[in-house]
Amino acid sequence: MALLETTHRDFANVSKIIGRHGKGQQELVPILQEVQAEYRYLPEEILSHISTAMGIPPATVYGVATFYAQFSLEPKGKYVIRVCDGTACHVRHSMPIYEAIRKKTGLRGKRITSADGLFTVETVACVGACGLAPVITINDEVYAQMTPEAAEMIIDALMNREVNPVETH
Amino acid sequence: MAMEPVVTIDGISVRIEGERNLLELVRKAGIDLPTFCYHSELSVYGACRMCVVEVDRMGVVSSCTVPPQPGMVVRTNTEKLMEIRRTILELLLARHDRECTTCTKNGGCRLQSLAQRLGVRDIRFGGGDAKRPLDRSTAGIVRDPNKCILCGDCVRVCGEVQGIGILDFAFRGANAAVMPAFNRELREVDCVQCGQCVSVCPTAALTIKDDTSRVWKALGNPKMKVIAQVAPAVRVALGEEFGHAPGWADTGKVVAALKRLGFDMVLDTAFTADLTVVEETAEFVGRLVSGDRSRLPQFTSCCPAWVKYVEQRHPEFLPNLSTCRSPQQMFGSLVRNTPVLGEAEDGTDVFVVSIMPCTAKKSEAAREEFSRDGRPDVDVVLTTHELAMMIRQVGIDFDQLPSEPFDLPLGMATGAGMIFGNTGGVAEAVLRAAASLLAPADAEGHRHEAARLAFEEVRGMDGVREASVELGGVTIRLAVAHSLGAASAVLEAIAEGKAEYDLVEVMSCPGGCIGGAGQPVPSHIEVRKKRAKALYGIDKMQMLRRAHDNPFVTALYDRLLGEAGSEKAHELLHTHHVHAGKAGSACN
Ligand code: SF4
Ligand code: SF4
Ligand code: FES
Numbered sequence: 001m002a003l004l005e006t007t008h009r010d011f012a013n014v015s016k017i018i019g020r021h022g023k024g025q026q027e028l029v030p031i032l033q034e035v036q037a038e039y040r041y042l043p044e045e046i047l048s049h050i051s052t053a054m055g056i057p058p059a060t061v062y063g064v065a066t067f068y069a070q071f072s073l074e075p076k077g078k079y080v081i082r083v084c085d086g087t088a089c090h091v092r093h094s095m096p097i098y099e100a101i102r103k104k105t106g107l108r109g110k111r112i113t114s115a116d117g118l119f120t121v122e123t124v125a126c127v128g129a130c131g132l133a134p135v136i137t138i139n140d141e142v143y144a145q146m147t148p149e150a151a152e153m154i155i156d157a158l159m160n161r162e163v164n165p166v167e168t169h
Numbered sequence: 170m171a172m173e174p175v176v177t178i179d180g181i182s183v184r185i186e187g188e189r190n191l192l193e194l195v196r197k198a199g200i201d202l203p204t205f206c207y208h209s210e211l212s213v214y215g216a217c218r219m220c221v222v223e224v225d226r227m228g229v230v231s232s233c234t235v236p237p238q239p240g241m242v243v244r245t246n247t248e249k250l251m252e253i254r255r256t257i258l259e260l261l262l263a264r265h266d267r268e269c270t271t272c273t274k275n276g277g278c279r280l281q282s283l284a285q286r287l288g289v290r291d292i293r294f295g296g297g298d299a300k301r302p303l304d305r306s307t308a309g310i311v312r313d314p315n316k317c318i319l320c321g322d323c324v325r326v327c328g329e330v331q332g333i334g335i336l337d338f339a340f341r342g343a344n345a346a347v348m349p350a351f352n353r354e355l356r357e358v359d360c361v362q363c364g365q366c367v368s369v370c371p372t373a374a375l376t377i378k379d380d381t382s383r384v385w386k387a388l389g390n391p392k393m394k395v396i397a398q399v400a401p402a403v404r405v406a407l408g409e410e411f412g413h414a415p416g417w418a419d420t421g422k423v424v425a426a427l428k429r430l431g432f433d434m435v436l437d438t439a440f441t442a443d444l445t446v447v448e449e450t451a452e453f454v455g456r457l458v459s460g461d462r463s464r465l466p467q468f469t470s471c472c473p474a475w476v477k478y479v480e481q482r483h484p485e486f487l488p489n490l491s492t493c494r495s496p497q498q499m500f501g502s503l504v505r506n507t508p509v510l511g512e513a514e515d516g517t518d519v520f521v522v523s524i525m526p527c528t529a530k531k532s533e534a535a536r537e538e539f540s541r542d543g544r545p546d547v548d549v550v551l552t553t554h555e556l557a558m559m560i561r562q563v564g565i566d567f568d569q570l571p572s573e574p575f576d577l578p579l580g581m582a583t584g585a586g587m588i589f590g591n592t593g594g595v596a597e598a599v600l601r602a603a604a605s606l607l608a609p610a611d612a613e614g615h616r617h618e619a620a621r622l623a624f625e626e627v628r629g630m631d632g633v634r635e636a637s638v639e640l641g642g643v644t645i646r647l648a649v650a651h652s653l654g655a656a657s658a659v660l661e662a663i664a665e666g667k668a669e670y671d672l673v674e675v676m677s678c679p680g681g682c683i684g685g686a687g688q689p690v691p692s693h694i695e696v697r698k699k700r701a702k703a704l705y706g707i708d709k710m711q712m713l714r715r716a717h718d719n720p721f722v723t724a725l726y727d728r729l730l731g732e733a734g735s736e737k738a739h740e741l742l743h744t745h746h747v748h749a750g751k752a753g754s755a756c757n
Contacts, residue, residue, distance in 0.1 A: 044351055047350075047351075048350075051350070056334075057328065057333070057334025057335070057337065057350070058350035058351070058358070059334055059335055059336055059337035059339075059348070059349050059350040059358075060328075060334055060337045061350070062337070062339055062350040062351055063337040063338045063339045066339040066340045066341075067338075067339070067340065067341050
């Protein structure tokens, strides 16, 4: 997947991020956040690079990266879909929406990212839009008052866009 | 009027005398409060909460995190506290693999013994975690994540004492676990196999790889001549496995036990330690008088965890390492490849077993460069602890064993070889030998040995000890470091030009090999001090205390090796150190 490959150029980017923050151990979380924003996940080689560059043992960097739910060590899809499962959404049947999306994107078992690298599907505790429940977010854009059918339609639209790309920007 | 520095513990007044926390004070009062995550030599973690006490006006606190204050009223044994401790144990046990009868730690596990002591009879919580795979990837250590109770002792010893940080917590909540980076196997990370994490693990999450069955098999093979070499540190610790107080030398009993187990010959690694001293001193004095400082300071090379550390982390210092093999490997090489045990021996029928205080020695013996045609020079390395297991397995009563002598010639050693087990011991042994080499010669060319034998300045338990010793008009600047954290400080000082030395001794374990991970536990500072004293005691009793005075060492040079540093000596007793990244390519 060319999309998710890392190269030496990437290390240069990471070094820049570290350069901006400095090497104190307290900078590790902000650095990981920026790196994740850039790559959509935390690749192993990059975590190792951060460890060497900051002089923090790799086991510690790995420990921090796995402690926080916001970090992902798996490549994320181009579209990250989060289904809210906070109390408000849950009582308004968010789980059938989640199941429908997983089915639509072909996810089984423990997999959260589709084989084509397009979709990552997760649940999230509460996005703070309870009045619009049930909601999902796709790359941080909120879709309100969802139903399984509506969610499937949105995914269809995204899949189509990938097959017949339209210039959007 | 200032308040008396006294705390009331279960109704008894206990004086505060520098204790850093209530736990220490409670223990001083003769109450053995249970703990998992407290080690006096590590930072305070305060996570397991086994050490809870009730303090008036404070309520229930973990005693390891609270400094004692005059006037405190403390209770350690209320029903509430007992219930808290039992519940913690139940919670730990709920997620724990409870196959105690087949566990390597059975009888030596703190979780098991506390469950017994506190009377846990029922586990109210469900477990049901899927079994995680064991890591058996290294020669010295087995990691079983199913037995981990997350006390973090290993994390702190590897990070704080060794300065390496191979292990750390990962994930969180119910998935939290201690593991190397990316959940890799220990073989795939920079673990040096020192085993200090094993020493502090209260359960069987980290254990010594058990190699006893391979030894039993060899002992049962009538065609094998099974030979033991015993490291110096073993003789001052084995007795602890049988309930003896630390600090006694049981050399004769160790030999007798091995004979009863069926070993054909029992020999002394201190003999090849003497040989190491002769070779290493010649190498050192050679580097010193050459005027070329590129390979100075010379670093000792007898600790394989240290050698691995330099290979992996500081390849720039590889030229500084002495090229001498460790005493264990010199022994293996001599026995396998030369007729030292009698002309008729065929090296391949000899099965060489080392008894070592050390897990890293298992990895050392498995290194490619110490094998010939696929057969390692040392077949099996057993730790002190495994030897004790074998003795117990056959029911030998250690206390009733007589004292028996080592076999000759490789069972004869001087005091210099004996102190190899102590931090500072190698440096001192080299100084004794260098004193003779550097002594001024008279008109006929005879060197008069310096009378000096004891070099107190390199002894002791400070992490790094520096000394400047004058021998025959030459000043030798030394640094002695134990634990890799201390060693890394020395390397840093050298690299930054803040310190200049001629000789640097490093042993990876606190206290040196007497504090190795193969030794009985507990192995804390007080125990280590006693073992060290016992080794110095043996040294003092020896008629011969300089390595080169060992008549069998001299004979070995006369008959086989020529002189120290000869080509033959290099072939048999030295090695090359290569950058870890290139390991395997430079050695044949
Ligand atoms: S054996 Fe030593 S280096 Fe390896 S994990 Fe344990 S303490 Fe760390
Ligand atoms: S100090 Fe001794 S016991 Fe510890 S790793 Fe080194 S050789 Fe082994
Ligand atoms: S020993 Fe005090 S909390 Fe673990």
